[in-house]
Amino acid sequence: SSPHKPHYHTTCLTTPLHSPSNPTCPLESDGSFWSPTPWCPTPSDGFESGPPDCIFTTPHIRNQGLSVITFPPLAAALISPALDDSLVPPSFRRFNSSSEKWKIAALPNRGLGLVATGSFKQHESIMVGFPVLIVRLEFINGDRYSTKNKRKMLDVAVGNLPPETRKQVESLARSNPSNKKDWIVDVLRTNGFGIEIAGEGHLALFLEGSRVNHNCRPNAFWRWVPSKMAMEVVALRGIGKGEEVAHSYAPLGYTYEQRKAVLEPWGFQCQCALCSASLREREIADGRRDRILEIYETLSKAAELGSVERVDQLVQETMLLIEKEELQPQLVEYYAHFARAYIEINELKKAREYIQRADKMWLLYGGEEHENVAGMAELWKLLEEAEMDADDD
Numbered sequence: 001s002s003p004h005k006p007h008y009h010t011t012c013l014t015t016p017l018h019s020p021s022n023p024t025c026p027l028e029s030d031g032s033f034w035s036p037t038p039w040c041p042t043p044s045d046g047f048e049s050g051p052p053d054c055i056f057t058t059p060h061i062r063n064q065g066l067s068v069i070t071f072p073p074l075a076a077a078l079i080s081p082a083l084d085d086s087l088v089p090p091s092f093r094r095f096n097s098s099s100e101k102w103k104i105a106a107l108p109n110r111g112l113g114l115v116a117t118g119s120f121k122q123h124e125s126i127m128v129g130f131p132v133l134i135v136r137l138e139f140i141n142g143d144r145y146s147t148k149n150k151r152k153m154l155d156v157a158v159g160n161l162p163p164e165t166r167k168q169v170e171s172l173a174r175s176n177p178s179n180k181k182d183w184i185v186d187v188l189r190t191n192g193f194g195i196e197i198a199g200e201g202h203l204a205l206f207l208e209g210s211r212v213n214h215n216c217r218p219n220a221f222w223r224w225v226p227s228k229m230a231m232e233v234v235a236l237r238g239i240g241k242g243e244e245v246a247h248s249y250a251p252l253g254y255t256y257e258q259r260k261a262v263l264e265p266w267g268f269q270c271q272c273a274l275c276s277a278s279l280r281e282r283e284i285a286d287g288r289r290d291r292i293l294e295i296y297e298t299l300s301k302a303a304e305l306g307s308v309e310r311v312d313q314l315v316q317e318t319m320l321l322i323e324k325e326e327l328q329p330q331l332v333e334y335y336a337h338f339a340r341a342y343i344e345i346n347e348l349k350k351a352r353e354y355i356q357r358a359d360k361m362w363l364l365y366g367g368e369e370h371e372n373v374a375g376m377a378e379l380w381k382l383l384e385e386a387e388m389d390a391d392d393d
C-alpha cells in the first residue's frame with residue numbers, strides 16, 4: 001500500500017466529537033500516521049510536570065500537511081473523524097480553483113483580503129479551508145514552557161510541514177512584528193482562529209482563511225466543522241461580485257470601546273464603517289447595543305414577575321434593536337432566551353415557537369455539528385416538562 005496512506009481503525013472514525021479520547025483509537029502512538037514520530041518534551045528539556053504537549057505532524061493530509069501541538073488524546077480526537085480524505089464530501093475537499101468564486105487581493109490600508117469574484121446568496125458557503133497548524137491555546141498563553149522552549153517546539157512543528165506549506169505559513173508573517181524571533185506566535189495571534197477540540201481551546205491557522213479581514217458589520221462568518229476538520233466561511237447576507245468578504249474578529253454586538261479592546265492584539269486601528277462613523281452615530285449604535293444587553297438581563301426579571309405584556313414588549317424591542325444594528329446572527333441566542341422567559345410565565349405556545357426558531361438558526365449558522373446541540377436538547381426538555389405539567393393541571 002502507499003506509504004502515505006494513513007492507517008486507521010474504523011472505530012476511530014466514529015469517535016464522538018466531544019469525547020476526550022477513544023481508547024480504541026490508535027492514533028496517539030501510530031507512527032505510521034504521524035510522521036516524523038510524535039515528539040514530547042521530557043524533564044531534560046526543562047519541562048516540569050503534568051501531561052506534556054507533543055508535536056504531531058502528518059505531512060500529506062489534504063494535500064498540504066498539518067502540524068499540531070497539543071495533548072496526545074486531543075490530537076487523536078481532532079484527527080480521527082476526518083482521517084480519510086475519501087470520506088470527506090467533495091464540497092469539503094480543496095475547492096477546484098475553477099469553481100472558486102473568490103480571490104485574494106491587495107486592499108487599501110489592510111494588506112491582503114478576500115474579494116468575491118462572483119455573487120453569493122445568503123448562507124452560501126464561500127470558502128472551505130483546512131488547518132495547517134493547530135496549537136493548544138494554553139501552550140502559547142500559559143507558563144508551563146519557557147519562551148525558548150515554546151519557540152523551539154513551534155519551529156519544529158512548522159519545520160515538519162512540506163516546503164510549499166511552510167513557505168505559505170511564513171508569508172503570513174508581518175514585516176514588522178515587535179519581536180522577529182517570535183514570528184510564529186505573532187502569526188498565530190493575528191491569524192489564528194479559535195477552535196475547540198474536546199472542549200479545549202486551540203488556535204488554528206488556515207492559509208487562505210487567514211486572509212479574511214475584519215469588519216464590525218460583517219457580510220460573512222466562519223464556522224469550524226469538526227467531523228471534516230475544516231473551517232467554512234459562509235455568507236451572512238447576499239454578497240455581490242467585487243465586494244470584500246469580511247467577518248468580525250470581535251463578538252457581534254460589542255460597543256465601540258469593547259471592540260477596540262478585543263481587537264487590540266491584532267495591532268490595527270479598526271476603520272470599518274461603524275468604527276469610523278461620527279461620534280453621534282457611534283453613540284446611537286452603542287446605546288442600542290447596551291440596551292439589547294440590558295433587556296437580556298431584565299427579561300428574566302419580567303418573567304419572574306409573571307407579566308406577559310412586559311415580556312412581549314421586551315421581546316419586540318429586542319427584535320427591533322437587533323434589526324437596526326444588523327445583529328441577526330445573535331437572534332439564535334435571543335430566541336432561546338425568549339423561550340426560557342415564556343416557559344417561566346407559562347406561555348408555552350410562544351415558548352415553542354421561539355425554540356423552533358432557535359433550532360432553525362443554530363442549524364443555519366452552526367451547521368449540523370453546532371456547538372449548542374446539548375443546550376437545545378435541554379431547552380426542548382424544559383418545554384416538554386412544562387407542557388406535561390400544564391396538561392396535568
Ligand SMILES: C[S@@+](CC[C@H](N)C(=O)[O-])C[C@H]1O[C@@H](n2cnc3c(N)ncnc32)[C@H](O)[C@@H]1O
Nearest residue numbers: 110111112190191210211212213214266268271
Ligand atoms: C487575519 S489577518 C487578515 C489578512 C491580512 N490583511 C494579510 O494581509 O495577511 C489580520 C490582519 O489584517 C489586518 N486587518 C484585518 N482587518 C482589518 C481592518 N478592518 N482594518 C485594518 N487592518 C485590518 C490587520 O493587520 C490584522 O492584524
